[in-house]
Amino acid sequence: MQKHPMTKEGADKLQAELNRLKKEERPRITQAIAEAREHGDLKENAEYHAAREQQGLIEARIKHIEGVLSHSQIIDVTQVQAHGKIIFGATVKLLNIDNDQEVVYRIVGNEESDVKENKISINSPIARALIGKAEGDEVMVQAPGGTIEYEILEVLYL
Known part of the structure; x- marks a missing residue:
């Protein structure tokens, strides 16, 4: 299982x-x-x-x-040695390159995702695009409203 x-x-x-x-x-x-x-x-x-x-x-x-x-x-993301990479449980600070807005997301499981609390599912398009990336990387996210380009500003393991 x-x-x-x-x-x-x-x-x-x-x-x-x-x-x-x-x-x-x-x-x-x-x-x-x-x-x-x-x-x-x-x-x-x-x-x-x-x-x-x-x-x-x-x-x-x-x-x-x-x-x-x-x-x-x-x-427990605080116990994982991720070496600056975005992994499950990480909190990620992003800059939307198109509109210069910053957003912060935490990548969580399906049961705990809550957009109002900026907790996104590991299965969401943005989380899938971010996994394995690091600070300074740029990622393209295929969102329902079109492609969004983000720069990863900070990766935290809280």
């Missing part, structure tokens, strides 16, 4: 969510179902049906997180 890369930070965040779901949400929803059952006829008991639906969603999320964590290879 193929392992998927994940940062230590991403794995810790998923583990915390899993613990919360198992220790807080699961017992809370079980209690809500028990209380709704006490109201009698289950056919027309909206609270019971809503609680059962929420239980299904929680259990599905638990299974999903457990699956992701079991198939993940946790990579």
Whole structure:
């Protein structure tokens, strides 16, 4: 079975969510179902049906997180000797040569990518173009809006 890369930070965040779901949400929803059952006829008991639906969603999320964590290879980028090369987990400061704007991205696994936090998936076009490059290199990225040329200003292993 193929392992998927994940940062230590991403794995810790998923583990915390899993613990919360198992220790807080699961017992809370079980209690809500028990209380709704006490109201009698289950056919027309909206609270019971809503609680059962929420239980299904929680259990599905638990299974999903457990699956992701079991198939993940946790990579602590601070422990890897990359010698200035861009690798999984690296934080990269880029200069868009066309518009002179600087951007910072961290290359992470699929489950942890979040554009709002500037975390891009290892499978994204920009990450694939950057892997293996170093400070001072220029890269061409095939983006949906066309080709973008970047200069790599800095590579950090945080």
